Structure formats: C-alpha cells, structure tokens
Amino acid sequence: MAGFKLRRSLLYVPGNMPSMLQNIPIFNCDSVIIDLEDAVPLSEKDAARHLVKRFLLNYTDRNKELLVRINPLDTRWGYEDLKVVLPAMPDGIRLPKADTPEIVERLDTLLTEFEEELEVEIGRFGILPSLESALGVINAVGIANSSERIFALAFGAEDYTASMEIERSRGGEELFNARTRVLWAAKAKGIQAVDTIFADVSDMEGLRAETELAKRLGYTGKCLVNPRQIEVVHDVFAPKQHEVEYALQVIEAIQRARQLGTGVIALGGKMVDAPVVKRAARVLRTAYAHGMVDTLIDEEAIHGAQ
Amino acid sequence: MKIVKKAQAGTMQSSDLMVFLEPAETLNVTIESTVLKQFGALIRGKVDEVLAKHGIDAGEVRITDRGALDYAIEARLETAIMRATEG
Numbered sequence: 160m161a162g163f164k165l166r167r168s169l170l171y172v173p174g175n176m177p178s179m180l181q182n183i184p185i186f187n188c189d190s191v192i193i194d195l196e197d198a199v200p201l202s203e204k205d206a207a208r209h210l211v212k213r214f215l216l217n218y219t220d221r222n223k224e225l226l227v228r229i230n231p232l233d234t235r236w237g238y239e240d241l242k243v244v245l246p247a248m249p250d251g252i253r254l255p256k257a258d259t260p261e262i263v264e265r266l267d268t269l270l271t272e273f274e275e276e277l278e279v280e281i282g283r284f285g286i287l288p289s290l291e292s293a294l295g296v297i298n299a300v301g302i303a304n305s306s307e308r309i310f311a312l313a314f315g316a317e318d319y320t321a322s323m324e325i326e327r328s329r330g331g332e333e334l335f336n337a338r339t340r341v342l343w344a345a346k347a348k349g350i351q352a353v354d355t356i357f358a359d360v361s362d363m364e365g366l367r368a369e370t371e372l373a374k375r376l377g378y379t380g381k382c383l384v385n386p387r388q389i390e391v392v393h394d395v396f397a398p399k400q401h402e403v404e405y406a407l408q409v410i411e412a413i414q415r416a417r418q419l420g421t422g423v424i425a426l427g428g429k430m431v432d433a434p435v436v437k438r439a440a441r442v443l444r445t446a447y448a449h450g451m452v453d454t455l456i457d458e459e460a461i462h463g464a465q
Numbered sequence: 466m467k468i469v470k471k472a473q474a475g476t477m478q479s480s481d482l483m484v485f486l487e488p489a490e491t492l493n494v495t496i497e498s499t500v501l502k503q504f505g506a507l508i509r510g511k512v513d514e515v516l517a518k519h520g521i522d523a524g525e526v527r528i529t530d531r532g533a534l535d536y537a538i539e540a541r542l543e544t545a546i547m548r549a550t551e552g
Contacts, residue, residue: 177537178480206474206544213540 165189165448166224166311166351166380167396168389173198174227175207180214183223188389190224192253192287192382195240196231204236208243215247226287228253232265245273251285253313258294260305267306282308287353291315292322296337299344312345313382314338316355329365331372342377354378360385370395396445403446406439410460417463436461468524472549475541482533484545487525492516498530511535515542524549 168188172179174195183191193214199207211227218225227249230236241252252270257263263286270284286308290296296319303312316334320327327333338354345352354373357366370381370392381392398406408426413436416424423432440461446452468488475483494516496508508530515538516526533541 175476176478176481177533178478181480181534205547206541209544209547210537210540213536213543217534217536 164224164310165445166353168383168392169226169313169353169380170383170386170389171198171228171356174211175199175203177210177214180210182386183214183225184218184220186223186386186389187393188223188383188386189380190226192226192228193249194228195236195244196228196255204230205239208236208240212243212247215244215249224251225249226251226253226285228255231256232262232269238269241269241273245270245284246277248279249284251287251308251310253287253289255289255315256292256295256318257288257290257302258292259298260301263288263302263305263309267308270308284308285310287311287313289313289315289318290337290341291318293319294322295319296340299341300347303344303348303350309348309350311351311353311380312341313353314341314355315382317358319355331369338373338376338378346377351380352378353380353382356382356384357388358384360387363388363391367391367395397449398442398446398451400451402442403451406442406446407452409435409439410443410456413463414460422463466519466521466546466550468521468546468549470549472545474545474548475537477529477531479531480533481537482528482530482541484541485525485527485529486545486549488549489523489525492521492523492526494526494528496528496530498528498532500530500532507535508538511538512542515539515546519543519546519550521546 166189169190169192170186170188171192171194172183174193193211195207227244229240229252254266266286271281274281274283286306288302288309290299290312316327319337325333342352357369359365366388373381374395383389409431412424412426412431416422423430440456443452443456447455468486471487473483473485475481477483494512496505498505498508512528
C-alpha cells in the first residue's frame, strides 16, 4: 500500500516558545503540529511565525512529519502565516475551523500558488483539516473530497463542544455522533482519521480509555498536548502480539483455501473469507510499520492471483 | 531599513531572548546574557549579521539573552526590526 504512513501521535508544540520548538527533534511522536493559532497571543502572531520559520530552516535533519497550524484564513493572520512559513518547507498545514469545502479549496489554491512561486512540486504541501464545529461535522464528506492534498481528517472536540454549547465529559458520550461522522467521511475517502486532544495531562488512565475508544471506532491517530502522552497513545495503537499472530494465521489459511479452489475456509472454528482477510492485512501493515513483522504484505496475498 | 520607533520582541523564558530597539544617531549594541562569557562573541556576531542583512546602521540595540540559539536570535531580531521600521 503506497503512502502508508503511521500517524498515531500528532503533538502540538506552541509556535512562540523556543524551549519547546528546540525539543521537536527528540520527541518520539510521529508528527508535530507547530501552533500559530490558539497557543499564540494576538500581539505575538508576527513573532511566532518568524520564530517558526527560522526554526524550520535550521532543522535540516528532519526525523518526523512537520505540520503547522495556521490561523484561520478569514483572520488577518492566516495568509501571512502561509507566506512566512511555507518557504521553510513544512510537510503540511493544519487548517483550523475547516467548516466548509470552500474554505479548504481556498487553502488548496493558495498552496498551489506558493508552490509555483517556490518552484516545488504541486501537491507537496498537505492539508489536515480540523472538523471542530457542528457545521464542519455536517460537511465532513464534502470536506474530505475538497482537495487531493488532504491525507487525514482531524476531529477537534474542544471547539466542537463549544459550538454545540455543551460541556466535554470524561466518557465522551456527547462526542459519539460527531466522531463517527468524521470517521465515515475519512474512511469513505480512504484517508486517515485523527482524534481530538485529551487536555488533562495528569490523567493517563483517562487518556488511555479515550484512545482505546477512538481506536475501536476506527481512528488511527490522536492529537496530543504534551510529550508525556506519546507513550500511552503508541501503546494503544500498537497491534497486540496475539492480533499479529492471528492475522498471520488468517493469511496462511486463505492461501490454503485458494489452493483448494475456494475463497472461504474455517480457522479455529471461525469462518475466514475476504473481509476477514482484509482486516488481517490491515493489522499486518500496521505491525510492519511498528517493526513487528519483517515483510510488508503484498496485494496478491490479500486478494489472490487473478 | 531605518529604526523609526521603539520596539521590542521576544520573551524572558529560557532559550529565548528579549530585543529592544530605539532610534539613535549611531549604532550601539549592548548584550546581557546568562552565558556572556562563553558565547558573548558568537551572539554579537549573529546580531551584527542580522542587522547588516536588514541594512540597520543606526539605533540603540539592547539584547537580554536567556541562552537562545542562533535561529531564535535571528527570529527575534527580525521581528523587532519589522516592528521598529514599519510606518
């Protein structure tokens, strides 16, 4: 599967703090989201974008995906953020308040213009839209299809609950429908879905429970507010050894079945057919990305020879 | 560019610095740093380089450094210069 990239942990780093920016190379998260929006006071927007630009230009030995959360494009800072930061070559832009497909299309057009100006490949800068309002959640399907730059949809529960005029609870029941709708849109488009932040840095049990819920639903990553949260999130998203072993058995069983001229076979008393094989293949691809198996499963093993 | 008004940029957090700029007839740079002994000359070198890049040849430049790396010195100075030179 080309372009499969682990995005389990996307860590927010405030854009105006050198002490945090400088630690980005040593954080063991999959992606970093350098924040020019909520973490930066209005009086320091100019300072933060210059700092981020200088930091990125200086960070040549890159070892993780680097995203920048700009200010919304309808504010006076959004365009300027792009203008200053893009020449320093981040991997993508996290777009806050991506409420409609039109907002994302506007960013897409701007990115194309900057790519032409910077003479880099068109499509080099990715987009991670934040669905963080009732409107954004309703428009999830249209947003997912609004640009080929979008590699994942991110759900943002803090602003979403604000837009719903409700409180966020520890159990997260109030988020269930929105989480699912964002997931449907992402899966239908074949892109990743990234879950919201968990704000209480001292509550590791709560973080684990919420990450497990997100994983069960279908999310493949989570946004983080503190590097201390990375380990728990990686642990939850890592395939368990017994899952990997079972997946290997499934692939072996289906290959045996195909030799017998059938597409269905029993394994330990349970039926194995195409959807089971698909799920096993997903487990094995994730296991490969985690270094738990040596070879990447090929398409023929999943679908059989034509 | 010309410093036309007072401006500052940066913070007093560790790994950061504060830059203060003021209009003046001549260029006068003062640096205060927790690591002045070891890195004073390097900081000064970076400050001079950035000022020259922006064509600043006059002004009162005060730096209070908290152990900032080169990229942060450049960024904070850049921000202060933009704030001090805009109309």
